[in-house]
Amino acid sequence: MKSELTPENKGEMRGHMHPISSLIREANKIFSDMGFAFASGPLVESEWYNFDSLNVPKDHPARDMQDTFFMKDEPETVLRTHTSPVQVRYMEEQLKKGIQPPYRVIVPGKVFRNEATDMTHEAEFFQIEGLAVGEDITLAHLKGTLERFFKELFKGVNVEVRFRPSFFPFTEPSVEVDMRLMGETAPEKLRGKWIEMMGAGMVHPNVIKNAGLDPQKYRGFAFGMGLDRLAIVRWAIDDIRLMHSADLRFINQF
């Protein structure tokens, strides 16, 4: 292993960026070129935005204590369990500004699940939400958008995207999205293997309605992808807990 500190470059070294920050920077660039704006929302969120507005019924098991962090002495307030609440928040904000669809937006940010941590599970992790709303958005656009995203992220490697049926209360139809890298230039470890990347679908009409839009007129696609998982796939990271470890043995590799 060659020394990093040769006499020639003994000066101040550039620090290292957290891999999640690098991914967000890259995702923003790719999606920005496709017309997607960057949006954010609060991490402490109302049950309305986190669940009800997204068509998750009051008695849905996902709202049980074991999955969601609830805030003490703050009724109907949770640590957001996904970046999807920003779907409705963003649409509302645009409408307030008098801006009608089409909308395209990505929402990278931190989310929370009340679960025990291990090599593949963390109580706090990162997601990126994508939303495109307009009069003529289709499931085919979702496929095309994700294919382009992965193609650019994996630098021109042949990328295939496939959908499998799934269920989420906030999309109908709902799909599970798998990705496969093909060809000589694909990283050997990933080559030819289908990898489960995210949940997605066509925005449920109730969500469009809850945001204040007419679901007869507007439709959209939405997706929510784990950024930690994407980083793990991209760089072959072996433990999700490294993300919050603040360990330079990890961070200085990026």
Added chain:
Amino acid sequence: MKVSKLWLDKFFDAPLPNAEALSDALTFHAFEIDGVDKVGEDEVLDVKITANRGHDCLSHRGIAKELSAILKLPFTHDPFVASKTVASLAAGQQGDVREATVSVALDTPLCKRYIAANIKGVKVGPSPKWLQERLEAIGQRPINNVVDATNFVMFNTGQPLHAFDAGKLTSVDGKYSIEVRAAKNGEKMLALDGKEYELKDSMLVIADANEVIGLAGVKGGMPSGITTDTVDIIVESANFDGVTTRKTAAALKLRTDASSRFEQVISPEMCAHGISGMIELMQRPDMNMGGEVVSVVDIYPQPQQQTYVSVTVEQVNKILGTKLTGADIADVFQRLGFPYKEQSDIFEVQPPAERLDLTIPEDLVEEVGRIIGYDKIAPVELPAFATQPEINAGFYTAEKVREELMSQGYSEVVTSVFAETGERTVLNKVDGVKPYLRTSLISGLNDAVKKNIPNKDLLGIKEIKLFEIGTVWKDGKEMMMVGIVTEKQAAVEEPLEMHAPSAAPTQYENLPLSETQQYKPFSKYPYIVRDVAVWVPNDTQANEVEDSIQKEAGELCKKISLFDRFQKADKTSLAFRLIFQSFDKTLEDSEANTAMEKVYVALKAKGFEIR
């Protein structure tokens, strides 16, 4: 849910394709498959039923119906079609209507339907081999012919059943009265699992004239359980409220195959299929059960109404991005067995009673999409967006600050938002530690420095310098802060907002990305540091010396770095630091020493003087 291939075969005229083919069919058109196991002659698929299909697919019949649609195989033996009406079951064997021997009172809207069949003179014994095998294949323990029959019907149709030993129930003049009601607070029931449960008034129970005999939709009571002495039985095929059942099962930590079906909400129409399936099964000669159906009571105050959902060809294509024809869509509905009317490109579909998930046009679009196959949807790029996406001020600022700090040698960390103290608290932290939301980045940053200092040599850096851009909750607000810390300077922070550009930016800057190809795992074991300094002629390259060291130091040497260099007249001193570390164990000093001895020998051989 565990699904047996041999069981599924019975719904069709010919055996189905192999389990792998079934697994693929379900994966791409219906449900994920968690695994396929060989059990004796049988193959068992573990099917992950999505939450919207718990209504109809927690059963072999439901999965078989899906396969029929996906694989275009005629669904020739549908137990729902074969079901006898309750009225005909109640008519008795000679067709004469008898006086009911059971009365049922529903004192709650949470039970939509209750069918009770009183069957006399049964013979309790072991089930036939085929039935035992089917149950065992899906992980169930055969008990006796009566209980096995109720279980078989549940796993076959999705309708849970329960059999009571009528001989243990209170009867007046040979008549049983069954009541479905809320439990009384503190009321107790000894359940079939041998445990006594204390009930609350939020729970639903089945009671006879005297006492609680079952926990509705969850578990039956021990005293009225079926034993080898049982002669007369009452079979319950009922419909209980989903939320109530789920909450009861959760509160008592008693989740059962029955409760996990009711909690998904099932159609009360299925009660009839359940009781019909039970009576048909018990009359099979190989069940050796005998028994005479003396009365069947069906209390169904508000029968489920037929619903209608319409979708147009245009809607299907505008949502999926396809060019399907009316004939393509009609084919899907036929394969799914949905009655429909088609008129000028509008399909009016009558969802089957058990398909409670189908309520809006988009639900039908999903049916079309998945049955046709999402692989038929060709990717299409979005059209160009008319306007430049707006620039997010917060992200722009964070990126600017991130670049500035990195250029000053700071590396970025992300630490937990959970803290020992704070203004706002999480109610239900699973581990109970750090239940507060942090008010500051400072303690996380100070901890991070401490944690990294011991690894400085390994990292080959002179000073630990860290920053974090993260959320804090302070003074009633959620805000983004930026904090920095170094080994020498305790952490400081300020609101990220303070670094916002004075004029609104018009575009994001093109900033560098990580160029790393692959992460390399690091050893969790401690490392050993050894320094070596040598005098070399002034024209000797440091790289050359380093190469010699590397060759001798061996695999345990993880890093070599030049940390000092000075010249004295005709010679130069080069000082190298070597890091020894193993992936498998804590290294002994002697192991590093052995490697260093080899290094010394090699350097001396080159004519260098060790300082």
